[in-house]
Amino acid sequence: MVVTKRYSLLVIASLACAGLMTFFAVINRQVNYQSFGNGITTTLLCPPHSTRTTIKKDWTTKINVTILTPNQIIDYFYWTNSESCTLSHDFGGKMLQNPSGFDGQKSICLDPLVRPESGNCIVYSFGINNEWSFDEALEEYGCQVFAFDPPMRKPNHDHSENIHFFNLGLGESDYTTKKGWKIQSLDSIYKMLIRSGLHKENKVIDYLKIDIESAEWKVLPQIMKSGMMKKVRQLGVEFHLGHNIGNF
Numbered sequence: 627m628v629v630t631k632r633y634s635l636l637v638i639a640s641l642a643c644a645g646l647m648t649f650f651a652v653i654n655r656q657v658n659y660q661s662f663g664n665g666i667t668t669t670l671l672c673p674p675h676s677t678r679t680t681i682k683k684d685w686t687t688k689i690n691v692t693i694l695t696p697n698q699i700i701d702y703f704y705w706t707n708s709e710s711c712t713l714s715h716d717f718g719g720k721m722l723q724n725p726s727g728f729d730g731q732k733s734i735c736l737d738p739l740v741r742p743e744s745g746n747c748i749v750y751s752f753g754i755n756n757e758w759s760f761d762e763a764l765e766e767y768g769c770q771v772f773a774f775d776p777p778m779r780k781p782n783h784d785h786s787e788n789i790h791f792f793n794l795g796l797g798e799s800d801y802t803t804k805k806g807w808k809i810q811s812l813d814s815i816y817k818m819l820i821r822s823g824l825h826k827e828n829k830v831i832d833y834l835k836i837d838i839e840s841a842e843w844k845v846l847p848q849i850m851k852s853g854m855m856k857k858v859r860q861l862g863v864e865f866h867l868g869h870n871i872g873n874f
Contacts, residue, residue, distance in 0.1 A: 690851075696843060696867075711735035717767070718760025730757050732835055732862040740859060742832040744768030748825050750815075752796045753837030753864075754778060760835065761789050769832065772819060776807035790824065796838055798848040812845070813852045828857070836863040 719731030735741060742749075747769040751761050754775040761771045765788045773785065776795040785791050797809035810818070812834075820827050836842055842863055849855060 694847065711737055711740075713737055717763040720757065720759055730759055732760050732833075734833060734862070735860060742767065742769055742859075747832040748772065748829060749833045749835065750774070750812075750831050751835045753835070753839070754791075758785060758789070761785070764833070765789050770825070772824070774815070776809070795841075796836065796845050797841065798844040811852065812849050812854050816854065816857065831858045833860045833862065834858045836861070840866040842866070 713736045714733045715736055716731040716733055719728050721727070722729050742764075745768045747767075749761070749764045749769045749771045751764075751771055751773045752775070754761070754773050756778060758773075761773050764771050765786060769788070771789045773789055773791045774794045774796060775791075776793055778793075780791060780793060782790075782792050792815075793808065794815060795803075795807050795809045796815070797811060800810045800814050802808050816831075819825055820829075836845065838845065842865060846863070855861075
């Protein structure tokens with residue numbers, strides 16, 4: 627996996643301890659895992675809670691998520707075993723007012739070994755909130771986009787020719803909430819799309835976007851435990867800190 631070393635990411639990482647972290651990571655599918663032995667160790671520190679936690683990671687095996695703390699989950703995705711992305715580009719986003727700033731953009735690595743192949747790429751986009759700029763940018767790039775957001779309360783439909791919306795949410799298991807939202811795990815959604823003929827079996831998800839308002843703390847351990855990360859090439863996730871994350 628490769629993590630961008632751009633200045634913007636370093637700024638975002640420094641803000642993670644304050645309550646929000648947008649994270650961009652790349653899984654290099656052509657890495658020779660055998661060369662790394664028992665795994666690579668990395669450390670992530672968040673002052674003033676500067677406890678040094680080290681864990682070994684191996685993307686080819688399942689992870690015992692019951693022993694991971696929230697900081698270790700971030701550390702897991704901050705695996706820097708290979709070269710950093712040398713060319714990343716922001717897709718989507720819009721300018722906000724009060725407070726002003728650009729929001730909604732997601733970074734994608736365009737290095738030749740890991741970039742989405744135009745005309746043959748798929749994107750899973752969790753968390754839309756009626757803001758389609760990212761999804762439309764990836765459609766224009768040449769990807770099929772599968773978008774999910776049950777709070778929008780819209781039926782399954784095609785937002786455009788290559789953007790397919792589903793009234794589903796991403797969760798740690800399959801269930802229906804008290805609000806009537808249908809929730810499924812990533813592996814269940816993946817299998818559902820295969821059964822529907824929307825993409826082929828064993829197709830790699832070129833980009834997995836997760837922006838689900840703190841639910842990522844329950845979802846990410848399940849994704850790691852299920853082994854679904856081996857089907858994901860790039861991951862963009864917005865972490866929300868300070869929301870009772872110890873009880874995931």
